[in-house]
Amino acid sequence: MNWLTLNSENQIELILKASFAKPQVIFKHSTTCSISKMAFSRFERAEAPETIDFYYLDLLSFRPISTAVAEAFKVHHESPQVILIKNGVCIYDESHYGIMMDEIIEQAAV
Numbered sequence: 001m002n003w004l005t006l007n008s009e010n011q012i013e014l015i016l017k018a019s020f021a022k023p024q025v026i027f028k029h030s031t032t033c034s035i036s037k038m039a040f041s042r043f044e045r046a047e048a049p050e051t052i053d054f055y056y057l058d059l060l061s062f063r064p065i066s067t068a069v070a071e072a073f074k075v076h077h078e079s080p081q082v083i084l085i086k087n088g089v090c091i092y093d094e095s096h097y098g099i100m101m102d103e104i105i106e107q108a109a110v
Contacts, residue, residue, distance in 0.1 A: 027056055082104060
């Protein structure tokens with residue numbers, strides 16, 4: 001997995017703009033949560049398509065950014081959580097055990 005680190009609120013606008021050219025995924029990860037670690041491990045083992053950008057957000061270090069992401073893309077905050085942005089809007093979000101790479105790829109292709 002080739003993660004892009006999300007560590008600045010300014011990046012949210014860049015992600016939004018980039019989503020018109022290529023789907024963008026934000027993975028909100030709590031480093032102290034066992035479910036989040038499991039979801040992260042699934043990502044690390046999965047083959048990530050080059051047609052999607054994947055951002056990693058460390059919730060414990062950047063909680064205000066997590067709140068800004070939830071507000072910008074009109075999703076309820078969860079942890080762990082994956083948010084798929086395409087054409088400027090969140091088209092899919094999932095949390096906990098529902099986070100699956102094949103589902104993200106399928107939704108991004110719609």
